[in-house]
Amino acid sequence: MRNTTINEILQLAKSDPNIILMTADLGYSVMEKFIEELPRQFINVGIAEQNMIGLAAGLALMGKKVIVYTIVPFATMRCFEQIRVDLCYQNLDVKIIGVGGGYAYGTLGTTHYAIEDLAIMRSLPNMKVFAPADAIEAKEIVPLLLSLPGPGYLRLNRGGEINIHPTTQLKLQLGQGIDMTPSAEILLIATGNILQNAVAAIKQLESENIKIQLVSQPFLKPIDRDWLVAKLSGKKYIFTVEEHSVIGGLGSLIAELIAEAGLHVRLKRLGVNDEYFSTIGKQDYMRDLAGISTEKIVEQIKQYV
Amino acid sequence: MEQQDYQKIASAIRLSILEMIYNSKSSHIGSAFSIVDLLVCLYFNVMSVNLDDRCAIERDLFILSKGHAATALYATLCQRGYFASKELEKYGESGTKLSGHVIKDCLPGIEVSAGSLGHGLPIAAGMALAAKLDNRRNQVFCLMGDGECNEGSVWEAAIFAGHHQLGNLFAIIDFNNQQGMGRSDEILNLSEMGQAWEGFGWEVQTVDGHNHLEIIKAFANFSTVKPKVLIAKTVKGKGVAWMEDKIEWHYKSPTEDQYQEAKNILTANL
Numbered sequence: 001m002r003n004t005t006i007n008e009i010l011q012l013a014k015s016d017p018n019i020i021l022m023t024a025d026l027g028y029s030v031m032e033k034f035i036e037e038l039p040r041q042f043i044n045v046g047i048a049e050q051n052m053i054g055l056a057a058g059l060a061l062m063g064k065k066v067i068v069y070t071i072v073p074f075a076t077m078r079c080f081e082q083i084r085v086d087l088c089y090q091n092l093d094v095k096i097i098g099v100g101g102g103y104a105y106g107t108l109g110t111t112h113y114a115i116e117d118l119a120i121m122r123s124l125p126n127m128k129v130f131a132p133a134d135a136i137e138a139k140e141i142v143p144l145l146l147s148l149p150g151p152g153y154l155r156l157n158r159g160g161e162i163n164i165h166p167t168t169q170l171k172l173q174l175g176q177g178i179d180m181t182p183s184a185e186i187l188l189i190a191t192g193n194i195l196q197n198a199v200a201a202i203k204q205l206e207s208e209n210i211k212i213q214l215v216s217q218p219f220l221k222p223i224d225r226d227w228l229v230a231k232l233s234g235k236k237y238i239f240t241v242e243e244h245s246v247i248g249g250l251g252s253l254i255a256e257l258i259a260e261a262g263l264h265v266r267l268k269r270l271g272v273n274d275e276y277f278s279t280i281g282k283q284d285y286m287r288d289l290a291g292i293s294t295e296k297i298v299e300q301i302k303q304y305v
Numbered sequence: 306m307e308q309q310d311y312q313k314i315a316s317a318i319r320l321s322i323l324e325m326i327y328n329s330k331s332s333h334i335g336s337a338f339s340i341v342d343l344l345v346c347l348y349f350n351v352m353s354v355n356l357d358d359r360c361a362i363e364r365d366l367f368i369l370s371k372g373h374a375a376t377a378l379y380a381t382l383c384q385r386g387y388f389a390s391k392e393l394e395k396y397g398e399s400g401t402k403l404s405g406h407v408i409k410d411c412l413p414g415i416e417v418s419a420g421s422l423g424h425g426l427p428i429a430a431g432m433a434l435a436a437k438l439d440n441r442r443n444q445v446f447c448l449m450g451d452g453e454c455n456e457g458s459v460w461e462a463a464i465f466a467g468h469h470q471l472g473n474l475f476a477i478i479d480f481n482n483q484q485g486m487g488r489s490d491e492i493l494n495l496s497e498m499g500q501a502w503e504g505f506g507w508e509v510q511t512v513d514g515h516n517h518l519e520i521i522k523a524f525a526n527f528s529t530v531k532p533k534v535l536i537a538k539t540v541k542g543k544g545v546a547w548m549e550d551k552i553e554w555h556y557k558s559p560t561e562d563q564y565q566e567a568k569n570i571l572t573a574n575l
Binding site for chain 1: 409416417418420421423424426427428429430431432433434435436438439443457458461462464465468
C-alpha cells in the first residue's frame with residue numbers, strides 16, 4: 001500500500017513539476033525510486049514535523065502542490081496545530097500521508113500506534129480524510145485525493161498487505177463506499193485495512209448461516225450522505241469496524257448519520273474502546289486485544305444478532 | 306528620506322493604531338507600537354513594493370508571525386497606500402475580517418494568517434524555498450517576537466533555512482524583552498540568541514529597532530548567501546512614554562483620558 005502510494009505520486013509528479021514530496025526523515029526503502037527519478041521534487045526536512053507542515057504551507061502559497069509523508073502520529077498529532085492553522089484555516093493544497101494506521105507498527109508500541117487520527121482529522125474544516133483498505137483502493141484513491149483542492153489526509157496501513165479486493169478495477173465515487181457483498185439485513189461497514197478481517201469474519205459467519213452485507217468505506221470525509229443513508233436504511237443491525245478508537249471515527253460517523261436520518265436500527269461500533277494497552281504485540285495480536293480480529297468480530301456480531 | 310520623514314510616518318501609523326485599539330476596546334497596543342519602526346523601514350525602503358502590481362509573482366513577501374500586532378500591519382499597509390483609511394474603521398467590528406490577529410487576504414497585502422506563535426518562520430522558509438527552487442527573485446521577510454522564539458518550531462525552521470542556505474529569507478526579531486507574564490530574560494533568557502542563529506548558519510545583525518537609518522543600513526549590509534536575521538532591540542509601547550516597557554500594555558486598552566493624552570503626544574510628532 002505504501003509503495004503503491006509513492007509510486008502513484010511518482011507517476012503524477014513526473015508530469016507535474018509543481019508536485020513536491022516531503023518527508024520528516026521517514027521512508028527508508030520506500031522513497032528511493034522517487035528520489036532517484038525526481039531529486040528536485042523531493043525534500044527530507046529532517047525530524048521536524050511542525051516545520052514540515054509550515055514549509056508545505058509556504059510552498060503551497062507559492063503555487064506548489066505538496067505531499068508530506070511520515071508515520072501517522074508524527075504526521076497528524078505532533079504538528080496538529082500547524083495542520084489546523086497553516087493548512088486548514090488557509091485551505092492550502094497540501095496532502096498528508098500517514099503510514100502506520102491503527103496497530104500497523106505492531107511491536108513498536110503505543111507511540112507508533114494511531115487510534116485517534118481519524119477523529120482529529122475529521123474535526124478539521126476543509127480537511128479530506130481517506131483510509132484505503134489495500135493497495136487496490138490506494139491506487140484509485142491517491143490520484144483522486146491529489147485532484148481535490150485544499151488539504152487532505154491519507155491514512156495508510158504499512159506495506160506488504162495482501163490485496164483484499166478480488167478485482168483491480170474498482171469504480172470509486174467520492175464519498176461512497178464499495179459494495180463487497182449483496183444486500184442483507186445485517187450490515188457491516190469497515191474502513192481501512194481491517195477490511196481484511198471483516199471479509200474473513202463474514203465468510204465464517206456465512207458458514208454458520210448468518211448472512212452479512214459488507215461495505216468498505218475508505219472515505220471518512222467528505223461522505224456521500226445520501227448514498228450512505230440509503231445503505232443504512234431498512235437494516236436490522238448495523239456494525240462498524242475500524243482499527244481506531246470507537247470515538248470520532250467511522251463508528252461515530254455512522255452513528256451521526258443514523259441519528260440524524262431518524263433511522264430505527266441497532267448499531268454496534270467495533271473498534272478500540274477508549275484505552276491505551278499496556279502491552280504491545282504484532283498487528284494481529286493488537287487487533288485481537290482491541291476486539292477487532294476476525295474471531296472477535298465474529299464473536300461480537302453473534303452476541304448481538 | 307531622512308530620519309525625520311520616517312519618524313513622521315511612524316507617528317501617523319501609531320496614531321492609526323491608537324484609534325483602532327481605542328475604538329474597539331482591544332489589546333496589544335504595546336506589541337503594535339513595538340514594531341512600527343521596523344515596518345516603516347520594510348515597507349518604505351527595504352522591501353520592493355509595487356502597488357500597481359500587488360500580486361506580481363516575484364514580489365517581496367512579508368509575514369507577520371507575531372499576529373497579535375495586527376493593527377501595526379493594517380496601519381502600515383494603509384499608510385503605504387495599499388487601501389483607503391476607511392478600511393481601518395472596520396477593525397474589530399463583528400462581521401468584518403479585521404481580526405486582532407491577521408487573516409490571509411483580509412486586506413490587500415496580508416499574505417498569511419497568523420495568531421499562534423511560531424508558525425511564521427516555517428511558512429516563510431517554505432516560500433523562500435519555493436522561490437529558490439523556481440529561480441524566482443522573491444525575498445521573504447518574517448517578523449517575530451523575542452518571546453515567540455520560545456517556540457520550538459522557530460528553531461526547526463531556523464535549522465532548515467540555515468542548512469538549505471535560504472539567502473532570500475529575512476527574519477526580524479522584535480526584541481523588546483517583554484512577553485506574556487513578564488520580562489523575557491527572566492522567563493526564558495534568549496538574550497544571546499544571536500549566537501544560536503549564527504550557529505544554525507544565519508547571518509546576524511543587531512540594531513536599535515527604532516532607529517530607521519540604522520535598520521535600513523543593516524539590511525543593506527547583509528552580504529552573504531545565508532539566511533539573515535535582524536535582531537532589533539525595541540521597546541514595547543514605543544512612542545508614548547508612559548506606555549513604554551510596561552507589560553500591562555500587552556493587555557489594556559486606553560481609557561478616554563489616556564487615549565486623548567496619547568493622541569496629543571503622537572500628533573505633536575506628525
